[in-house]
Amino acid sequence: MAGSAKMQNLTPDSLSIRLGICLMLVLGITSVAAFAQTERQPVHHAQPAEPTDSARVIVRLKRDSALRSRHRLLATASASETRGAVTARADSLGARLGMSLRAGRALNTHTQVVTASGISGAALAARLAAEADVEYAVVDQRRTHFTALNDPLYAQGPPISGNTGGPAVGQWYLRAPAGEIASSINAIDAWAVTTGSSNIVVAVLDTGVRAEHPDLAGRLLAGYDIISNATTANDDSGRDADSSDPGDWVTSHESSGPGQLRGCTVEDSSWHGTKTASLIGAASDNGVGMAGVAWGVSLLPVRVIGKCGGFDSDIIAGMRWAAGLPVPGIPTNTTPARVINMSLGGNGACSAAYLDVIDAISIKQDPAVIVASAGNSLGHAVRAPANCPGVIGVAALRHTGTKVGYSNVGPEVSISAPGGNCVNAGSAPCLYPILAATNTGITTPLASSYTDSFNYSVGTSFSAPLVAGAAALMLSVNPSLTPAEIKTALQRSARAFPSGSAGGFTQTGAIAACRAPDSSDQLECFCTTLTCGAGMLDVASAVALVTPTSKILQMSGADCIFNWAERAYPEYFAPAGMASATSAPYYYRYYPGTGNNLGISSNDDQLWGLGPITGYRLSPFGTVAAFMNMAGCSQ
Numbered sequence: 001m002a003g004s005a006k007m008q009n010l011t012p013d014s015l016s017i018r019l020g021i022c023l024m025l026v027l028g029i030t031s032v033a034a035f036a037q038t039e040r041q042p043v044h045h046a047q048p049a050e051p052t053d054s055a056r057v058i059v060r061l062k063r064d065s066a067l068r069s070r071h072r073l074l075a076t077a078s079a080s081e082t083r084g085a086v087t088a089r090a091d092s093l094g095a096r097l098g099m100s101l102r103a104g105r106a107l108n109t110h111t112q113v114v115t116a117s118g119i120s121g122a123a124l125a126a127r128l129a130a131e132a133d134v135e136y137a138v139v140d141q142r143r144t145h146f147t148a149l150n151d152p153l154y155a156q157g158p159p160i161s162g163n164t165g166g167p168a169v170g171q172w173y174l175r176a177p178a179g180e181i182a183s184s185i186n187a188i189d190a191w192a193v194t195t196g197s198s199n200i201v202v203a204v205l206d207t208g209v210r211a212e213h214p215d216l217a218g219r220l221l222a223g224y225d226i227i228s229n230a231t232t233a234n235d236d237s238g239r240d241a242d243s244s245d246p247g248d249w250v251t252s253h254e255s256s257g258p259g260q261l262r263g264c265t266v267e268d269s270s271w272h273g274t275k276t277a278s279l280i281g282a283a284s285d286n287g288v289g290m291a292g293v294a295w296g297v298s299l300l301p302v303r304v305i306g307k308c309g310g311f312d313s314d315i316i317a318g319m320r321w322a323a324g325l326p327v328p329g330i331p332t333n334t335t336p337a338r339v340i341n342m343s344l345g346g347n348g349a350c351s352a353a354y355l356d357v358i359d360a361i362s363i364k365q366d367p368a369v370i371v372a373s374a375g376n377s378l379g380h381a382v383r384a385p386a387n388c389p390g391v392i393g394v395a396a397l398r399h400t401g402t403k404v405g406y407s408n409v410g411p412e413v414s415i416s417a418p419g420g421n422c423v424n425a426g427s428a429p430c431l432y433p434i435l436a437a438t439n440t441g442i443t444t445p446l447a448s449s450y451t452d453s454f455n456y457s458v459g460t461s462f463s464a465p466l467v468a469g470a471a472a473l474m475l476s477v478n479p480s481l482t483p484a485e486i487k488t489a490l491q492r493s494a495r496a497f498p499s500g501s502a503g504g505f506t507q508t509g510a511i512a513a514c515r516a517p518d519s520s521d522q523l524e525c526f527c528t529t530l531t532c533g534a535g536m537l538d539v540a541s542a543v544a545l546v547t548p549t550s551k552i553l554q555m556s557g558a559d560c561i562f563n564w565a566e567r568a569y570p571e572y573f574a575p576a577g578m579a580s581a582t583s584a585p586y587y588y589r590y591y592p593g594t595g596n597n598l599g600i601s602s603n604d605d606q607l608w609g610l611g612p613i614t615g616y617r618l619s620p621f622g623t624v625a626a627f628m629n630m631a632g633c634s635q
């Protein structure tokens with residue numbers, strides 16, 4: 001084993017002293033969790049066991065890796081140039097490890113597949129990850145599609161008949177990108193890992209939700225109606241415990257009359273909250289209607305807008321209530337949200353009142369991540385609250401991955417996701433709307449239904465819920481993620497925007513790169529990271545990035561540290577411990593002889609102990625990096 005000289009330089013006392021210090025530091029910890037606790041969602045399809053004698057690994061080189069400059073691979077490389085570069089890189093890596101590596105496909109200019117015989121994928125990934133110029137190496141696992149997802153609208157909308165039906169592409173935005181459809185969010189590949197944990201609550205700050213909709217029935221927590229003004233609320237009352245949406249229509253009589261709704265836009269009921277809630281978490285694989293992004297999580301309707309919108313004061317109270325913070329005069333929410341979706345907004349800068357509530361939410365235990373729509377002002381500046389620091393602002397993309405005309409842009413945008421676009425003009429069916437749950441009522445609610453190619457949903461209101469659903473899936477596999485970590489992982493895992501050379505079906509023919517917003521409209525344009533955020537949402541990549549097992553594989557040498565501890569301190573960690581296992585967020589080994597556990601947490605990259613050695617408290621011993629160094633595992 002590498003680094004044995006260093007091992008022998010250590011005495012057991014050094015770890016004992018270290019443990020003693022750590023125990024004093026953690027006396028304040030009162031909750032004792034076992035490594036064996038687990039919170040995983042089932043994978044719907046059986047997967048064949050990973051072979052132990054052949055390896056298939058995805059390896060990503062660091063920016064400064066000499067292999068990247070020596071065997072250069074440009075994004076525009078031909079097939080033969082690509083083959084040459086990935087083969088040379090695989091050969092070099094193999095030579096270092098003293099084994100033969102074969103090159104597989106390139107994922108991008110610095111990420112590729114390598115394969116090998118006579119070694120397991122996990123073992124090869126660990127060895128590659130230990131190389132100084134490797135950013136990560138993970139097993140290229142076989143995933144199974146939900147080919148049998150049985151929600152009929154997932155595949156295809158109803159046949160077009162008169163002025164109803166469609167879209168023919170169904171819920172195109174949930175699938176893996178393919179062909180001309182570049183911006184779809186690849187939720188289907190995330191569902192092989194998780195479809196969401198019911199412990200994760202997503203608050204839908206909106207117009208309220210129609211709970212009787214067959215794709216939302218049984219999916220909703222009680223929620224609350226936070227609207228203070230009875231005219232806005234349209235339910236003859238101020239704040240109350242009924243969060244159902246009574247409709248938000250505005251008549252011409254109301255708009256032109258002397259009352260509170262004077263000057264408001266005349267419109268039919270929008271059923272906006274029913275739409276956004278369904279995109280986040282419609283009942284799925286239930287043989288009915290549509291699918292949602294995160295159908296295992298819990299949805300919390302919080303009613304903050306009604307006829308002619310709503311006031312900041314109610315929206316901010318709704319944010320507080322959703323997050324579990326007290327709001328005077330109403331009972332505290334006993335099911336605090338970890339994700340708050342706000343498909344709403346208004347003009348102007350982020351106000352002190354929004355900064356205040358966002359700060360209050362951020363400092364509470366298990367804070368909620370806040371997702372908001374950039375707004376639909378034809379490419380002008382991002383609206384509040386999406387422009388507030390600490391909020392994940394979401395812009396909208398056409399199916400081809402360009403910015404859709406209505407979406408706002410700017411540096412406050414964190415990420416982009418499909419918002420729906422029609423391609424066809426006039427009364428022709430809208431080709432790429434965001435199909436969602438709705439109601440047929442023009443004013444008061446009538447029958448449950450879905451939007452289609454004629455009564456279609458487009459807007460940044462529908463891109464934000466896709467990101468909120470992604471965040472909920474990420475929290476389902478890793479509940480201790482902070483809002484900042486979720487934002488970073490969403491951005492790191494996002495796919496690159498198509499560039500001007502990508503061509504495709506465009507709205508206006510020749511289009512330019514998006515520019516910073518100013519006083520003029522900016523319709524379809526090629527997104528940049530300064531205008532549309534880090535890239536296009538990729539739910540499967542985002543979930544994979546935060547799933548503890550994949551992160552643990554990146555954390556090279558966990559077993560090396562355990563092996564070292566067994567040799568150095570057999571009185572605590574007797575050899576012949578149980579095989580290493582995973583129980584999120586820990587990768588751990590249990591020693592039945594002494595009752596101790598050693599675990600590495602993917603949340604904080606620390607080595608933790610549990611058992612008699614720590615007084616049965618979970619106690620951190622130090623960073624993985626320090627132990628890697630001490631144990632000689634990084635050599």
Ligand SMILES: [Ca+2]
Pocket residue numbers: 225227233235236237238239240
């Ligand atoms: Ca009310």
Ligand SMILES: [Ca+2]
Pocket residue numbers: 225235240241242243244
């Ligand atoms: Ca109500």
Ligand SMILES: [Ca+2]
Pocket residue numbers: 151215282283284285286287288289290291
């Ligand atoms: Ca369904």
